[in-house]
Amino acid sequence: MGSSEVGSPEQRELVALERDIVACRRCPRLVAWRELVARERKAAFADQTYWGRPVPGFGDPRARILVLGLAPAAHGANRTGRMFTGDRSGDFLYAAMWRAGLASQPSSTARGDGLRLRGVWVTAAVRCAPPANRPAPDEREECLPWGVRELELLSAVRVILCLGAFAWNAALRLSAAAALARASDGAGGAADDAGGADEPRPRPRFGHGAEHLAARHMLIGCYHPSQQNTFTGRLTEPMIDAVLARTRELAKTSRESGPDLGRFAGSGMAARLLDDRAREPR
Numbered sequence: 429m430g431s432s433e434v435g436s437p438e439q440r441e442l443v444a445l446e447r448d449i450v451a452c453r454r455c456p457r458l459v460a461w462r463e464l465v466a467r468e469r470k471a472a473f474a475d476q477t478y479w480g481r482p483v484p485g486f487g488d489p490r491a492r493i494l495v496l497g498l499a500p501a502a503h504g505a506n507r508t509g510r511m512f513t514g515d516r517s518g519d520f521l522y523a524a525m526w527r528a529g530l531a532s533q534p535s536s537t538a539r540g541d542g543l544r545l546r547g548v549w550v551t552a553a554v555r556c557a558p559p560a561n562r563p564a565p566d567e568r569e570e571c572l573p574w575g576v577r578e579l580e581l582l583s584a585v586r587v588i589l590c591l592g593a594f595a596w597n598a599a600l601r602l603s604a605a606a607a608l609a610r611a612s613d614g615a616g617g618a619a620d621d622a623g624g625a626d627e628p629r630p631r632p633r634f635g636h637g638a639e640h641l642a643a644r645h646m647l648i649g650c651y652h653p654s655q656q657n658t659f660t661g662r663l664t665e666p667m668i669d670a671v672l673a674r675t676r677e678l679a680k681t682s683r684e685s686g687p688d689l690g691r692f693a694g695s696g697m698a699a700r701l702l703d704d705r706a707r708e709p710r
């Protein structure tokens with residue numbers, strides 16, 4: 429989010445939220461890891477100063493699409509300070525977003541490199557780089573309130589693009605927690621209330637192209653753009669392009685059709701979405 433976009437109270441709160449997130453030290457294991465990696469560095473980046481702090485989300489504050497990843501990469505976003513920047517996953521993702529008209533340039537190398545996102549906000553379920561890319565369940569829960577607050581401030585978001593199964597499951601929790609926080613707004617603070625949200629049971633299965641209406645947001649799944657997936661052909665450019673096209677279609681439909689379930693009525697999905705909701709626990 430650029431300073432020229434910081435106008436509304438919500439946008440100013442996003443800036444304040446970023447400041448709070450960057451100062452967070454709630455997870456001792458992750459704090460130790462992110463700072464160790466930043467001190468030791470990789471030989472290829474030995475001349476660089478690593479970010480070494482929680483990585484905040486960024487993008488268009490009026491976004492209708494939230495792109496949700498797992499966590500910053502140790503030598504990627506933990507180095508650059510911008511989500512999905514500085515590694516092969518980000519190269520693949522931003523190139524796809526550029527082809528889809530959602531990003532102003534096909535690559536992102538650092539904060540301040542001129543990248544602008546259109547209608548999209550990029551964030552992660554866990555904001556500190558975890559050892560072996562595996563956050564612990566308690567770390568995931570510690571970071572959830574930041575996501576709830578972020579989603580609350582990004583009030584136009586209707587579609588969450590989930591990069592991988594971890595992000596899919598995180599989005600289910602996040603959307604439910606955000607809905608709970610919204611419902612209980614004024615009863616003690618949204619972020620503090622978020623931890624009590626239930627996940628849907630049975631949990632909808634993640635898949636590439638899977639769709640599910642979770643609380644107030646439409647979820648769409650995409651294989652994570654990790655090297656393991658892109659080098660093996662499990663995730664190809666046409667595959668991510670198709671998911672991004674579908675994501676854009678869902679976001680556009682939500683704009684044309686009004687709030688809540690009605691916003692998807694024009695897409696021919698309403699009956700299936702209502703079926704999904706009927707299977708969710710009340």
Ligand code: SF4
Nearest residue numbers: 452454455482556571
């Ligand atoms: S993972 Fe989230 S909650 Fe834990 S220290 Fe980082 S920003 Fe804070």
